[in-house]
Structure formats: C-alpha cells, structure tokens
Amino acid sequence: MARSVDGLVLAPVADQAPGQVGARTRFTYHEQDGAVWAEYAGGDVVRGRLVGTREGDRLDFRYVQLGTDGSTSSGHCVSVVVDLPDGRVRLDETWEWESRPGSGTSVVEQLTEHGH
Structure with a gap:
C-alpha cells in the first residue's frame, strides 16, 4: 500500500476549467484510522x-x-494513491460535481519542501 497522505501538501499538475481547482490551489491532507480529510484554497x-x-x-x-x-x-471524488519514483505521492482523481453539471479527471502531486 502507498504511504499515508497525512500531513502532505499537494497541488494540481494542471489547471482545470475556470472557477475550479487549478495549479495555484493547495491541498493539505490528513489521514487517521481509515479517515481522510483536507483543507484547500488558492486560485479560484x-x-x-x-x-x-x-x-x-x-x-x-x-x-x-x-x-x-x-x-x-x-x-x-475517488482517488488512487500512487508512490512516485522520487518518493513523493500522486493522486489520480476521478470526480463529479453533485451540485452542478460536470465531471472529469485530474492529478495532484505532493509538493517538495520548496513548494515545487
């Protein structure tokens, strides 16, 4: 199993549609006993x-x-946790809005200490 996402900061590798999560959005993940949660902000x-x-x-x-x-x-959203060769974590995401039309896929990757 890929490692825990607890405490990791991840960012999308590409911009989504306008008004949605984009490359300037930052996700801070938490994980404990099978539960996951995160706060995110940035961009739109x-x-x-x-x-x-x-x-x-x-x-x-x-x-x-x-x-x-x-x-x-x-x-x-359903995401698959992938361990990258350089030790970082990637999430391959498949999502759908429930409050409005729209669905898609996206990729977010763990940032290094320097924010890259």
Missing part, C-alpha cells in the same frame, strides 16, 4: 474542504468549496 477557490475514507490505495470522499465569485459547490 476561497476555501474548500473534503472528507472521506481510505481503503488500500483508494480514497473516496466528498468535497465542498466556496469560489471567489461567491458560489458554493459540492461533489464526489
């Missing part, structure tokens, strides 16, 4: 939260966020 996101479960290398969670335009939205 003022504040976001996610909460869910981990089974093996699979995270299953729901997310809610507040956008810079004042809108709120929520959705569901």
Whole structure:
C-alpha cells in the first residue's frame, strides 16, 4: 500500500476549467484510522474542504468549496494513491460535481519542501 497522505501538501499538475481547482490551489491532507480529510484554497477557490475514507490505495470522499465569485459547490471524488519514483505521492482523481453539471479527471502531486 502507498504511504499515508497525512500531513502532505499537494497541488494540481494542471489547471482545470475556470472557477475550479487549478495549479495555484493547495491541498493539505490528513489521514487517521481509515479517515481522510483536507483543507484547500488558492486560485479560484476561497476555501474548500473534503472528507472521506481510505481503503488500500483508494480514497473516496466528498468535497465542498466556496469560489471567489461567491458560489458554493459540492461533489464526489475517488482517488488512487500512487508512490512516485522520487518518493513523493500522486493522486489520480476521478470526480463529479453533485451540485452542478460536470465531471472529469485530474492529478495532484505532493509538493517538495520548496513548494515545487
């Protein structure tokens, strides 16, 4: 099993559609006893939260966020935790909005101490 995501800071490797999570968004993950949660912000996101479960290398969670335009939205995501060769962690994500139309895939990767 890939290592714990507890305490890791991750960022998307590419921008999503406007008004969504993008390369300037930062996710701070926590994991304990099969539960996962995170706070995120940056780019078009003022504040976001996610909460869910981990089974093996699979995270299953729901997310809610507040956008810079004042809108709120929520959705569901399933992520696979991947150990990268350089020791960092990547999440391969498949997500769908529940409060509005839209779905897709994205990749977030652990930042190094220097933020790269």
